[in-house]
Amino acid sequence: MSENKNFTLAVVPGDGIGPEVTTEALKVLDAVAAQHGVTFERTEYDLGAKRWHATGETLPDAELEEIRKHDAILLGAVGDPSVPSGVLERGLLLKLRFTLDHYVNLRPSKIYPSVGSPLADPGTVDFVVVREGTEGPYVGNGGALRVGTPAEIATEVSVNTAYGVERVVRDAFARAQARPRKKLTLVHKNNVLVHAGHLWKRTVDKVAEEFPDITVDYLHVDAATIFLVTDPARFDVIVTDNLFGDIITDLAAAISGGIGLAASGNINPDRTAPSMFEPVHGSAPDIAGQQKADPTAAILSAALLLQHLGLTEAARTIEAAVEADIEERTGAARSTAEIGDAIAKRAAG
Amino acid sequence: MSENKNFTLAVVPGDGIGPEVTTEALKVLDAVAAQHGVTFERTEYDLGAKRWHATGETLPDAELEEIRKHDAILLGAVGDPSVPSGVLERGLLLKLRFTLDHYVNLRPSKIYPSVGSPLADPGTVDFVVVREGTEGPYVGNGGALRVGTPAEIATEVSVNTAYGVERVVRDAFARAQARPRKKLTLVHKNNVLVHAGHLWKRTVDKVAEEFPDITVDYLHVDAATIFLVTDPARFDVIVTDNLFGDIITDLAAAISGGIGLAASGNINPDRTAPSMFEPVHGSAPDIAGQQKADPTAAILSAALLLQHLGLTEAARTIEAAVEADIEERTGAARSTAEIGDAIAKRAAG
Ligand SMILES: CC(C)[C@H](C(=O)O)[C@@H](O)C(=O)O
Ligand SMILES: CC(C)[C@H](C(=O)O)[C@@H](O)C(=O)O
Numbered sequence: 097m098s099e100n101k102n103f104t105l106a107v108v109p110g111d112g113i114g115p116e117v118t119t120e121a122l123k124v125l126d127a128v129a130a131q132h133g134v135t136f137e138r139t140e141y142d143l144g145a146k147r148w149h150a151t152g153e154t155l156p157d158a159e160l161e162e163i164r165k166h167d168a169i170l171l172g173a174v175g176d177p178s179v180p181s182g183v184l185e186r187g188l189l190l191k192l193r194f195t196l197d198h199y200v201n202l203r204p205s206k207i208y209p210s211v212g213s214p215l216a217d218p219g220t221v222d223f224v225v226v227r228e229g230t231e232g233p234y235v236g237n238g239g240a241l242r243v244g245t246p247a248e249i250a251t252e253v254s255v256n257t258a259y260g261v262e263r264v265v266r267d268a269f270a271r272a273q274a275r276p277r278k279k280l281t282l283v284h285k286n287n288v289l290v291h292a293g294h295l296w297k298r299t300v301d302k303v304a305e306e307f308p309d310i311t312v313d314y315l316h317v318d319a320a321t322i323f324l325v326t327d328p329a330r331f332d333v334i335v336t337d338n339l340f341g342d343i344i345t346d347l348a349a350a351i352s353g354g355i356g357l358a359a360s361g362n363i364n365p366d367r368t369a370p371s372m373f374e375p376v377h378g379s380a381p382d383i384a385g386q387q388k389a390d391p392t393a394a395i396l397s398a399a400l401l402l403q404h405l406g407l408t409e410a411a412r413t414i415e416a417a418v419e420a421d422i423e424e425r426t427g428a429a430r431s432t433a434e435i436g437d438a439i440a441k442r443a444a445g
Numbered sequence: 446m447s448e449n450k451n452f453t454l455a456v457v458p459g460d461g462i463g464p465e466v467t468t469e470a471l472k473v474l475d476a477v478a479a480q481h482g483v484t485f486e487r488t489e490y491d492l493g494a495k496r497w498h499a500t501g502e503t504l505p506d507a508e509l510e511e512i513r514k515h516d517a518i519l520l521g522a523v524g525d526p527s528v529p530s531g532v533l534e535r536g537l538l539l540k541l542r543f544t545l546d547h548y549v550n551l552r553p554s555k556i557y558p559s560v561g562s563p564l565a566d567p568g569t570v571d572f573v574v575v576r577e578g579t580e581g582p583y584v585g586n587g588g589a590l591r592v593g594t595p596a597e598i599a600t601e602v603s604v605n606t607a608y609g610v611e612r613v614v615r616d617a618f619a620r621a622q623a624r625p626r627k628k629l630t631l632v633h634k635n636n637v638l639v640h641a642g643h644l645w646k647r648t649v650d651k652v653a654e655e656f657p658d659i660t661v662d663y664l665h666v667d668a669a670t671i672f673l674v675t676d677p678a679r680f681d682v683i684v685t686d687n688l689f690g691d692i693i694t695d696l697a698a699a700i701s702g703g704i705g706l707a708a709s710g711n712i713n714p715d716r717t718a719p720s721m722f723e724p725v726h727g728s729a730p731d732i733a734g735q736q737k738a739d740p741t742a743a744i745l746s747a748a749l750l751l752q753h754l755g756l757t758e759a760a761r762t763i764e765a766a767v768e769a770d771i772e773e774r775t776g777a778a779r780s781t782a783e784i785g786d787a788i789a790k791r792a793a794g
Contacts, residue, residue, distance in 0.1 A: 182639035214565055233638060247607065251604055288688075292601045294589075294599070295597060317692055325696065
C-alpha cells in the first residue's frame, strides 16, 4: 500500500483533552510524512459534547458516510460530564466502532525501563490485547421497564456469534504467530457466562489446531487481573471479549507506563471501512485545555495508524522517537505541546 | 444473638484445596469457641467434583433444604478441571448464593505492613467491596442457538432490578456510615451499559440523600482498575455489580496481601437464610492435597462468619491472631496445617 502517497485522514478531536492530544499526534505525523514521501490530507469533524449541545446530534449518518471515505480515522477522546453518560459514548464512539466493523481493538502494553511501573517488580512486559470490538455486552441490546419505580428492571444483553468470535480469534492467532513468543491467552469467564464463554473457548480450541506452534492458555478474567499484577511478563497475546478487554486494558496500562502511554487501534482487518486510532485514555475533562495532558498515547496511536496503512518504517520512526523521549524524561513537567514538539523533532530526524 | 451458645454450621469443603483450608478454618474456630462460651455443631456436605462424578448431582434440592436449617455455612472452594466449566460453579456455588439470597458479597481488602504489596508504593489500604450477589450477568439468563455451527449465537443477559440494586446499595451505605472515612464509591460502566448503569447510579444518588455525611463517588470499572493500582488508598467502601465485583475483588486481593489472604462473606442481611463464608481464591487443583495452600483466607472467612453471628469479640480474636501470624512471617515455607496450627494457637490465647 505504500505506493499510495497521499492518504486521507478523518480527524475527530472530540472532547476534553482530545483536541490537545490530537494536535500533537498530527504534528508528529507531519514530521515523519515528508521524510517518508507521503502526505496526509485531513478533514476535521466537529463531533462531541459541543456539537451535541448545539444541535442534539452525535454522529449523523451522512457524516459517518463522509468519514467512511477516508483511509483512516484519528480520534482524540469522547465524553463530557455535561452530557448524559452514554449519549456520546454510544452515539458517537461506539457507533463508529460498530458501523465501521472495527472488530479488532488492538491495545499493546509495554514497560519502558525508564518509565517503570507502579509494580515493585514487573519483569519484562511486552504484550498486546486483542479486544473484540463489535459484540459482547457492548451491542446496546437491552432496555429498562418501569424506570424510576420500585419495580424497575434493566437488562443488558451480551451477544456473541461464531462469526464474530472466530474472526477476532483468527486475527489474534495470526498476531501471536508473528511474535517471537507465540503465546495466546484467552480471557473470559466461562465458568459463569457459560454460553458465551463456551463459544469463545471452543472457537479458540478449534482455531488452535491450525496453529500448532502457538501455546494456548485460558484464564478467567478475575484470575487474569491477578496475573496482570503479579506476573504481567507471562502475557504475549491476549484475546478477549469487548467488556473484559475494556477492563483489562486499562489495568494493563496502569501496571505499565500508565494511561498516558496507552495507544489503541480500532481495526477493520478486512479493510471494508477505515480503521480508527485513539488513545485508550478518556477525555479527562478536569485537566482539559490546560496543556497538562500527555499526548504520548495519541502519538503512539498515530504510529499504529501508519502501521495499518503499511507505512511500517514511518511507524517505527515515531515509536523510536517516543522511546527516546521517554528514556530522557526527568519528571519535570512539560506542556502537552512541549512533549509533542520534542517527539516531533526527534521523529523528523 | 450471642445468647445462642450452640451454633450449627453446614460445612462444604468442596474441591481442590477446599478441604485442606476448611480443616484449618474449623481448627481455628474451635480454638476460639471454648474461650467465648460457644460451640459449633458441624454437618459436612459432600458436594463438588467427586460427588458429581459419582452421582451426577451438584446440589440436590433436598440437601439445599438441609443446609438451609443451619446458622451459617463455611465453604472451601468449588471447581475442578475434570468437570465441564460452569457445572459446579452454576450448579453448586451460585445455586447456594442465589437460593439463599446472599445479596451482599462482602470482600474486605487490607494491606498488612509486613506482607506488603506487589505495588511499589500502595499507601494505607483498608477498604471493603460490597459486591451484589444475586443479579447482574450471573443470573444464568442466556442461551445458545445452533451450537457448534458457523451460525452459532450465544447470549448472556444481565438482569438488574430496583429491588435488587437498592437493597445492596443500602447495605453499602450503612457500612460506609459505620466506618471512619465514610466514603462510598459506585463502580459500574454506565457510559456503555446505560440501562443497568443508570439504574445503579440513580439508586445510589437517591439513597445518598438519606446519608448526607457520606462522600459519594462514581468510577467506571475500567478506571477503577487503574486506581486500584495507582492509588488504592483512596477507597473505603465500593459498591458494585456481581461481575464487576468478581473482577475487582481479585484485583484488590492481588494488590494487597494476595489471594491467599482474601476472605469473603456471602451475606443474607435479612437473615431469611444462612449466610455463607468462603475464601475468595478458587480450588487451585494444581496444588491440591499437597499442604501448600495458605489457609489464611479461609480462616479470615471464619472470622467474618463469627462477626455475622454477633460474636464480634471472637471474630476479633481470630483477626488479631492472623495479624500476629502475618507480622511474623519470614518467607519460610509452612504447610497448610502448620499455618493453621500457628494461628489456632495464638487464637486460643
Ligand atoms: C469511552 C468508552 C465507551 C470506551 C469503551 O468502553 O470502550 C473506553 O473506555 C475505551 O476503552 O475505549
Ligand atoms: C468460582 C466462581 C463462580 C466465583 C465467582 O465468579 O463468583 C469466584 O470467582 C468468586 O469470586 O467467588
